[in-house]
Amino acid sequence: MEAHPDWQLVAECESAAQARGVLAAGGIEVLFLDIQMPRESGLLLARELARMAEPPLVVFVTAHSEHAVAAFEVHALDYLLKPLDDARLAQAVERAAAMLAARQRAAYGAAMRGYTESPPWVEQISVRSVGRIDTVAVLDIAWIEAQGNYVALHLGARTLLHRVALSRLEALLDPQQFLRVHRSVIVRRREAIGLSVVGDGTYLLRLRDGSEVAVSERYVGAVRALLGVS
Template sequence: MIKVIVVDDEKPAVDELVYMLKAYEEVEIAGAFTDPAEALDFIRKTSVDVVFLDISMPEIDGFMLAEVLIKLTSPPLIVFATAYDEYAVQAFEIHAIDYVLKPLTEGRLLKTINRITKQLQQKKSDMAPIRDMLNTTQNPKRYNKLPVWKNDRIYLIDKHDILFCTTNESETAIVTLKERFITSDTLADLENQLDDKVFFRCHRSYIIRLEAVSEIIPWFNNTYAVKFQGCKEEVPISRRNTKLFKTLMCIK
């Protein structure tokens, strides 16, 4: 079975696509959501094969959600279902498996299902040797440290000691409870090295370790700032990322 969820802020669009997908015996509708934040919370807890995703949604649009999904340990395939054709190039840059225009037809949806089936079969075949190699050679402890330079020496920082990472125009810093290290990595480089279940890109200039947050401070324009135990610095949560942050921190 192909486990599918549908995400679209318009309920009629969700209902229509769910109805069409139910015509395929090999498809299991695992969930349908009008709130992308709720969809993300569901996907983090439940393994799904495919996400049918609208692009134009308020607060968390389809591309923002897709960027989070593709960083998961077992990312689902993404099909963008949208009324707009101008985002196709950007969609495939995110490695979407398909891009379909509303209103969907049965013939076009069949092509998408066939493409999904083929891709899932290929994915299992491609991942088998990689999975075997990792099981025999990977040392989990090897990835618990980040190497950084300080005073002409390389220090290995335990990732669980990191409070936050930040950048300005001239440098990128990794802040722990005891020290502040300067690294040649960009914030994007660090984001790729840090587990997205533990760390969150809360702002274009900050990555925070969610478990290290000790205080959440309401800020202007319905945003927040956070503080960490033993650290005086406040870190802002951008307005763009506020809703996702609230979901991750279980803030109602």
């Protein structure tokens, strides 16, 4: 821990069972948790921790990037890919420090429980930013737009960036409420008010908040059915 003198390494554990013993003693604020552990997945341990009122902040460590989606489902603060990169480790430590300084462990615990105890379709999304967690009601989302590794949640007067793939978020949304209209756009069905043809195979969907979003030919039939137009 020479590179992070303000932090203390309390213990190193070889299994989830051993980690439980250390955690039971209390005083652990941040847990670097390997997803693939002997006899038991680190994800299972994280789901147990989600039931705590103020769980330790969890940073997953994995050799496989596909585990990242599962990690964020139990609301990991961050995840690190093996072999560990010093710069990414420092970034994860900084995020943890900011969260602890802002006394966000109770909010973090609520967010973890929201992911692990949620109904089939999510009702809220916990958006992480430096030092804080914003809880967004899905009912407040007008439309969603992919932006690289993030999605932009458009909430009328404000927009929040959330770190998740659009396709993964789509799988968590009620299809009776949301409709994919483009490879990079999902809209709330009730927000759609009109469709315009702006070119050969190019369409724009008008929304109640005044936004216009692209509609691809793949989805235009579903959009027309939604609006009741031919």
